[in-house]
Amino acid sequence: MIFTAMNNKTAMVLLEDDVIFGDGIQKMISGTKDFYCEARFDTVTSFNKGFSQLTSNIFWVDISLPDGSGIDVIKMILKSKPTALCLVCSLHDDDKHIFEAMKAGASGYLLKNTAVDKMLESLYELQNGGSPMSPYIARKVISSFRDSDSSKSSVLDALTVRESMVLEHIAKGHLYKEVADSLEISIETVKKHLRSIYTKLQVQNRTEAVVKYLNR
Amino acid sequence: MIFTAMNNKTAMVLLEDDVIFGDGIQKMISGTKDFYCEARFDTVTSFNKGFSQLTSNIFWVDISLPDGSGIDVIKMILKSKPTALCLVCSLHDDDKHIFEAMKAGASGYLLKNTAVDKMLESLYELQNGGSPMSPYIARKVISSFRDSDSSKSSVLDALTVRESMVLEHIAKGHLYKEVADSLEISIETVKKHLRSIYTKLQVQNRTEAVVKYLNR
DNA sequence: AAAGTCATACCCCAAACGGGTAATTGCGCC
DNA sequence: GGCGCAATTACCCGTTTGGGGTATGACTTT
Structure with a gap:
């Protein structure tokens, strides 16, 4: 009408x-x-x-x-x-x-x-x-904007400084080798960090870890 | 006071x-x-x-x-x-x-x-x-909530129905095998879909694909 | 000084992944 | 009714990753 x-x-x-x-x-x-x-x-x-x-x-x-x-x-x-x-x-x-x-x-x-x-x-x-x-x-x-955090500690807080750096690179889609070169450490060390990360975040693989990281 | x-x-x-x-x-x-x-x-x-x-x-x-x-x-x-x-x-x-x-x-x-x-x-x-x-x-x-555009076609739109289903599972951190079981197809097929996804999204590995998917 | 944590590094091996190739199905179009 | 093309399915092979163990030096806490 x-x-x-x-x-x-x-x-x-x-x-x-x-x-x-x-x-x-x-x-x-x-x-x-x-x-x-x-x-x-x-x-x-x-x-x-x-x-x-x-x-x-x-x-x-x-x-x-x-x-x-x-x-x-x-x-x-x-x-x-x-x-x-x-x-x-x-x-x-x-x-x-x-x-x-x-x-x-x-x-x-x-x-x-x-x-x-x-x-x-x-x-x-x-x-x-x-x-x-x-x-x-x-x-x-x-x-909806409110950071549920400030007080609530994210699981990500359990990560050490170095582990966070590794995860940050991993979340960009980099390989072990690329992360190793970026951080100037050996591939084995990157692997070790990543395994600690998996344990702390209680996940089984990198994708799950990245999802948790991105939803921080 | x-x-x-x-x-x-x-x-x-x-x-x-x-x-x-x-x-x-x-x-x-x-x-x-x-x-x-x-x-x-x-x-x-x-x-x-x-x-x-x-x-x-x-x-x-x-x-x-x-x-x-x-x-x-x-x-x-x-x-x-x-x-x-x-x-x-x-x-x-x-x-x-x-x-x-x-x-x-x-x-x-x-x-x-x-x-x-x-x-x-x-x-x-x-x-x-x-x-x-x-x-x-x-x-x-x-x-701030407004979708910068519902008209702008996301790269994800290029994916076929099946590919989207695969990616959705992958983004939950599932393995090839788990996706295969869920969709009732062989692992090899899941792998093929995922490779088509990589090509279409112009990424090299699953982490990058998941990041793109989550930022949709 | 001892105990603990962190960061570093290496080895091994099974499982998962990524890339090339190819058959089959399904659907539109002439 | 067959042709073309994309979608879906599938297999093989070499590489990467995940999970286990072990170890050493630096630094903190006790």
């Missing part, structure tokens, strides 16, 4: 399959003096069909749609409009949905239980370079 | 070296009916000295302090109080400071030009499980 343009207002698009909820959002948008709803869709298919005619830069998207995921829609939008702002509004508060949406390029993430005034505020925040998130989402997002 | 306790209010600590700004924040906190300032410090040293006597769970911390970084203070706080909420309030809006603070475990990040009412709102948001961030910060944070 595509509507007519309006002067002095920012165009935005609504993708939401729940009729009641969609009506509410559309009404909310219409009630502002700064935004208007250029188009409204309730399926991925209809959105794709109408997309090429849209001029909006702001997209309000639900994730769970009857015929697909809003996350894929976001990817599609950003492929042809890299500066588009996609605001997810979803019931989902699990890591998978949240982080997939972010990876896809969402510029904000609201839960559906958000108060209307907060939703409105979010639109303005979005437009002004912000990334509105429901508090619970923001906490998850910011927490 | 440590103050006396107050009933029915949430205790919080202020770490800020700018006297004028600190006064403003302290006044703001005092003006609320839900928070009070248990203590106020202007250096890392004085904070460390007083820390053991503090009961607060909320910490308002500046990053640039005359004798050190607030980021280290956050690490220290969380080491002894893992549930503490640290709200950074800083002038710094560069990636390094932002993400270091998040890694250290900050629960929110405000820029100093934030309006007072937003600052207040942030305290409540923090207490209610949210992670207040200035819009600019939130946008940076959320953008």
